[in-house]
Amino acid sequence: MAKRASHSDxxxxxxxxREASQGQARGELIARLRDQPFSILEREMLSLQKRxxxxxxxxxxxxxxxxxxxxxxxxxxxxxxxxxxxxSRALRRLERLGFGDVERRAFVAGHFVMWASKSQVCIDEAWKMLDDAERRAQALPRDSLQRENISRFIARVRAEHGESGAPVL
Structure with a gap:
């Protein structure tokens, strides 16, 4: 039994x-390419992914x-x-791969609203995505810290970027 626990540890x-090393490599690449065009950053990130x-x-x-x-x-x-x-290419890639959890989905949707508000593009789609994330967060237990964090984040996005329908939570 101790051998299994040790192997698991x-x-x-x-x-x-491995995650820390990969995170460091991603962060260093982003920092190095900060002043480069987005297309170069995207290409280099996908190349790093392959490695x-x-x-x-x-x-x-x-x-x-x-x-x-x-x-x-x-x-x-x-x-x-x-x-x-x-x-949209970056958003669709992320949607295709899926979200790790409801909190990540809400975070992505909230930033979509922020981007759409500044760009004046696809505003309705962004708000629908945020509303969907908010509905999904309702499935979390009421006393969940994750649900509370999502609710606070979405409330902040709504306050800063205008309201699109009544909040769901």
Whole structure:
């Protein structure tokens, strides 16, 4: 029994070490490409993904890495206020890969609203995505810290970027 726990602890430590290493590589690349065009950042992030995939032993780890890279690309598109063509590509990639949890979905949707408000593009679609994330958050237990965080974030987005329908939570 102790041998299994030890093996599990080793796997867990290796997993955390691998995630930290991959996160550092992603962060360094984003910092290095901060002044480069978005298309270069996107291409280099996808190239990094190919290299890092080889370090991921399981399909679950590889899928999570793809989601993290897609999130990095998406949030850079938001930050850089990319035009719809680039922004939508990043958003669709992330939607295709799926969201790790309701909180990530809400965070992505809220930033879509922020981007849409500034760009004056796809505003209705952004609010629908935020409303959907808010509805999904209702499935979480009422006393859940995650539900509370989502609710606060969405309330802040609504207050800063205008209201589109009544809040669901």
């Amino acid at each position: 080793n796997n867990s430590a290796l997993h955390l070490e 890092l995939i080889t370090m991921s032993p399981s399909m679950l780890d590889r899928d999570e890495l793809r989601r993290r890279i897609a999130e990095d690309i998406y949030f850079e598109a938001v930050h850089r206020l990319c035009p719809w063509k680039e922004f």
